[in-house]
Amino acid sequence: MSPPLLKVTKANKVFHVGSATVHAVTDISLTVNKGETVAVVGESGSGKTTLANLILGIEIPTSGEVELAGEQLKGRRSKTVRRKIGLVQQNPYSTLNPRKSIGQAIGLPLDVHGIGSRAERRRRIGELLEKVGLNAGHRDRRPLALSGGQRQRVAIARALTTNPDLLVLDEPTSSLDVSVQAHILRLLRDLQQEFDLAYLFITHDLGVVRVIASRVVVMYRGRVVEEGSVAAIFRSPRHRYTQLLLASIPTVSEEDDAFKPDWPWDADVKGDGDPAEGCPFRSRCPFAVERCGQEFPDMRGSGDHRYACFNPRPETSEAIVNLQAEKLERKKA
Amino acid sequence: MKEILTVKDLDLTFDTLDGPVNVLRGVSLSVREHERVALVGESGSGKSVTARAILGLLPERNRRLNGSVVFEGSDLVTERPSRLRERRGRDMTMIFQDPMAALNPVYTIRNQFLAVLSRSHPELNAKQAEARMSDALRDVSIIDPTRVLDSYSFQLSGGLNQRVMIAMGLISRPRLLIADEPGTALDVTVQQQTLLIMKRLSESYGTSILFISHNLGVVRQFADRVCVMYSGRIVEEATTAELFANPRHPYTRALLASVPRLSSDELPEPIEGSVPDPREPIKGCPFKPRCALATDDCLQPIPLREFGTQRVACIHQEEFA
Numbered sequence: 001m002s003p004p005l006l007k008v009t010k011a012n013k014v015f016h017v018g019s020a021t022v023h024a025v026t027d028i029s030l031t032v033n034k035g036e037t038v039a040v041v042g043e044s045g046s047g048k049t050t051l052a053n054l055i056l057g058i059e060i061p062t063s064g065e066v067e068l069a070g071e072q073l074k075g076r077r078s079k080t081v082r083r084k085i086g087l088v089q090q091n092p093y094s095t096l097n098p099r100k101s102i103g104q105a106i107g108l109p110l111d112v113h114g115i116g117s118r119a120e121r122r123r124r125i126g127e128l129l130e131k132v133g134l135n136a137g138h139r140d141r142r143p144l145a146l147s148g149g150q151r152q153r154v155a156i157a158r159a160l161t162t163n164p165d166l167l168v169l170d171e172p173t174s175s176l177d178v179s180v181q182a183h184i185l186r187l188l189r190d191l192q193q194e195f196d197l198a199y200l201f202i203t204h205d206l207g208v209v210r211v212i213a214s215r216v217v218v219m220y221r222g223r224v225v226e227e228g229s230v231a232a233i234f235r236s237p238r239h240r241y242t243q244l245l246l247a248s249i250p251t252v253s254e255e256d257d258a259f260k261p262d263w264p265w266d267a268d269v270k271g272d273g274d275p276a277e278g279c280p281f282r283s284r285c286p287f288a289v290e291r292c293g294q295e296f297p298d299m300r301g302s303g304d305h306r307y308a309c310f311n312p313r314p315e316t317s318e319a320i321v322n323l324q325a326e327k328l329e330r331k332k333a
Numbered sequence: 334m335k336e337i338l339t340v341k342d343l344d345l346t347f348d349t350l351d352g353p354v355n356v357l358r359g360v361s362l363s364v365r366e367h368e369r370v371a372l373v374g375e376s377g378s379g380k381s382v383t384a385r386a387i388l389g390l391l392p393e394r395n396r397r398l399n400g401s402v403v404f405e406g407s408d409l410v411t412e413r414p415s416r417l418r419e420r421r422g423r424d425m426t427m428i429f430q431d432p433m434a435a436l437n438p439v440y441t442i443r444n445q446f447l448a449v450l451s452r453s454h455p456e457l458n459a460k461q462a463e464a465r466m467s468d469a470l471r472d473v474s475i476i477d478p479t480r481v482l483d484s485y486s487f488q489l490s491g492g493l494n495q496r497v498m499i500a501m502g503l504i505s506r507p508r509l510l511i512a513d514e515p516g517t518a519l520d521v522t523v524q525q526q527t528l529l530i531m532k533r534l535s536e537s538y539g540t541s542i543l544f545i546s547h548n549l550g551v552v553r554q555f556a557d558r559v560c561v562m563y564s565g566r567i568v569e570e571a572t573t574a575e576l577f578a579n580p581r582h583p584y585t586r587a588l589l590a591s592v593p594r595l596s597s598d599e600l601p602e603p604i605e606g607s608v609p610d611p612r613e614p615i616k617g618c619p620f621k622p623r624c625a626l627a628t629d630d631c632l633q634p635i636p637l638r639e640f641g642t643q644r645v646a647c648i649h650q651e652e653f654a
Contacts, residue, residue, distance in 0.1 A: 043520035044491075147607060148376075177375040177547065182591040182603035189600060204520060207593040211600050234595070248525040250550025252577060252592050259595040265529055328596055 003070035004031040005198050006055065006166055011064035013050050024050040026222045028064075032166065035192065037199040039209040039230075041245065042219035048202045051219070052168050055200065056087055069165070079113055086159030090171035092151030096143040102129070102154050103139035109161040128157040131194075133187060149180035153187065160191070166198045173208065185212055207249050210234055218242050221280035223296070228305030235321065237261060238301065238312040241281045258320075258327045261313065279310070287311045337508055337541055338364040338387070343400035345379075345386060345565075354611045356382050357565045360400070361637075364509060369535065369542040371552040371573075374562035375588075377608055380545045383562075384511045387543070388427055389417050405508060423453045426502045430514040432494035436486035442497055443482040446504075453505030469500040473530050492523035499531050506538050513545045528555055549592055553577055561585050564609050564619035571643040581645040584620045618647070 013025040025047040032038045042048050053059040055066060060075045067073065068084060089095045096105050103125050110121045126136035132153040143151055152172060159167055169188070173181040185208070191197060201213055209216055209230065216233050218226040218241065226239035237243045247263035249256075267286035279296055282288040289311045291297075297308045345357035357379050364370045372380045385391050387402050389409055402409040404425060409417060429435040437445060446466050450457070457465060463482075470478035473496040486494050495516055502510055515531065516524035532555060535542050546552050552559055552573070559576045561569040561584065569582040580586045590602040606623035609615055617632040618624070624631070626649040637644040 043522065178549075178601075179375060179588060179591040179604040182593075182601040185593075185600050186603060206521075207595060210595060211593045211598055230598070244522050246595075248521040249595060250521075250525075250548055250554060251595060252549050252553055252589055253594070253596070255596040256594050265526065324596070 003067070005034045005069055006030075006032040006200070007065075007067040008051075008055065009065045009067070011051070011054055011061045011066065013047075013054060013059060014062045023222050025054065025061075028219075028222075028224055030217050030224070030227070032198050032200055034165065034198055035196045036215070037192065037201055037213045039201045039203060039213035039216045040219060041203060041206055041209055041216055043204055045221070046219040047222035048204075048219055049170060050222075052087075052170050052200070052202055056085055056168055057082065083113055083162040084165050086162065086164035086167045088152070088155050088159045088167060088169045088172045091175050092148055092155050093143075093175070095155055096151055098143050101140050101142055102134075102146070105143075105154060106158045106161060109158065113162055115162070124161070128160055129154075131160070131191070132157045133183075147180075148176050149183055152176060152180075152184055156184075156187065156191070160195075163195075164197070166200065168200045168202070170202045171204070172201075174203065174205065181208070188212065206245055218245070223280070223308070224299075225281065225309070226307040228301075228307075232305040234259065236305075236313075236316040238305070238307040238315070239309045240285050240287050240311070240313060242307075243313045244284075255327045255330075258324045261316075279308075287313075334365040334367065336363045336365050337405055338543070339401075339403040340383075340387060341401045341403070343383070343386060343402065344398070345382065345391075346397045348395040348397070351612055355565060355614075356611060357386070360562075360565070360567055362560050362567060362570070364541050364543050366541060367536075367539055368558065369532070369544055369556045371544045371546060371556035371559045372562055373546055373549060373552050373559055375547055375608070377564075377611075378562040379565040380547075380562055381513055384427070384513055384543065384545055388421055388425065388511060389414075390427075422449070423505045424507055425509045425511070426505065426507045427511045427513065428498050428502045428515050431518040432491060432498045433486060433518070435498060436494055438485055438487050440485070441482065442484055442486065442489075446482065446497070446501055449501045450504055465504070466500075469504050470497070472503075472534060473497075473500045474526075475500075490523075491519045492527060495519060495523070495527045496530065499527065499534070503534055503538060503540060507540055509541050509543065510535065511543045511545070514547065515544075516551075517546070517548070524551075549577075549589060561588070564615065565611065566619060566646065567637070567644075568620065568646045569644065570637070575641075575643055579643075581640065581643060581650060582620075582647050583624045583626055583649070587623075 008028060008030050011025060011028045015022040015024055028051060040048050040051060050059065054061050057073065057077045065072055068081060073081060106125045106128055107121055110116060116124060125139055129136055129138055134150060134153055173184050176184065192199060203209060213230050215229055216227065217224055218239065220241050226233065226242045233242065237246050243261045244263055247261050249260060251257050251260060264286050278293040282292040291310050297310050299306045299308050301307050340360060340362050343357050343360040347354045347356060360383055372383060374380050386398060398410060447462060450462055450466060466482060467478040470481055475481055475496055481489065481493060481497065516527045544556055556573050558572050560567045561582065563584050569585045580589055587604045591604055593601050604623055609619050618635045621627040621631040630648055635646045635648060637646045
């Protein structure tokens, strides 16, 4: 079997801020195969973006390894390696230079990597614009003349210029309206099928994960707390933090409500503090047991669904799964 | 129940260098006692500007405002500015989207909270004020009010700041609270918690809420009644239960279809086309260019039609029957 496209092994990143040390990412391991979408979910401060930066080579891991197609990536990366990973960022209003035309924005990676003659670049920019649902006429316009959705399309086109194998998508739809988000999700799916792209999809929105990803990694305070297939995690979240995340999704129909786990919103929890030892989630967790304060739990569970929790949510019972199926049937009828 | 806020035929036009921009067109809505009403729509639909128009927070220059905003019997559009200033922040308060931006980072929370408190309760002495603020913070589930009062906004988490904003917004026991995308800048888990706190407090204080959001799911949990806005108009109004069980306007339906579902792994349906340019005059229904049901009749002025308690600005309702 060929090695996975991206493999991160036991990556750590520690920042020193004044006299304080911040463990942004602790012992993260994950793999992304060719053509697959892996979602990384977590709230602000969970280390999602630091993880992206490690993969992109913007930050160098304090320890641990990042491999691309079996090749270990060192601190300084060659241009050939850099071409293979593209990046789309969250806010299309701040990631495009307002003084440069769309053509210049998309053409920059071609300049940097010295790809093609002037005429070829021009043709390629036009081609890419059409691939993302714009047209060659947008080439000479400035970002200000474009809507948020159009700008995000430009950012995607720019990420595709060097024919990458992997796109790191850092909250690509969070700043867009839902109706526009739906367009971008479709575009991403179509591009993935056309170019056999792999996506590392970073988001805080589990609702989006359900429809776009095949596997999920849930992060909390720099650690992976649960990972598995989308089907397994949405059917039966085990870690209490994943349970809370799912229970927080604002759903729009009764069918969707049936898929949300319960959460004791009124339970007393200790509140804001960030414990140094043990499970970092325990200060917000009404289910914490004594052991949670002593050590960080090891990953348990089987191959396609693993979680780090001493007092996990019980597996969703058959009765509830049947009820969910029934609700769906009724909706279709 | 008695209406405490009645907005009628609100038209708003800004005169810009590119010509007039039509921001609101005939917006009418009402909020009753103890009721939570949501204004939902996408960016540019005119939700926030409606809130600002109600509170009289719009710039005076280059704007034309017509219609009436009746709050407890007096019209805020024509009311004396001094009287309006008195009522704003006391009888009618507002919570903004980003608590980090709404709180001033160079003053402690105590300082800012005192300024708010002294408007509605100028008679309190320092000790009483301190007690009042601590109680208010405890009401929003803050366990250590003294530490929070001593802090600056940048020393607190987003969730705590948002709760401080809620406490400040409700300290005068206002008749109406306008909440503009509360919690949108926060993580989902924290957002959920703060919304629950706000809901509980508004119930126990008897405060009505006008709630502005782009998130249909949040609206469904929080509001009693929903107004859907599109291109500066209200296109549908219904109780929350009705709206989600039986959305009538094609835009409401399209918007619901574009939300990713937990119950399905299919990609949501996008809405084709784009929002009309507010600088262009619009004839008839603003959603016509994007609507599958559109006919030439949609170019006529479209009034809101009533279906039971539901109001819909669409002439193609028979097709749904």
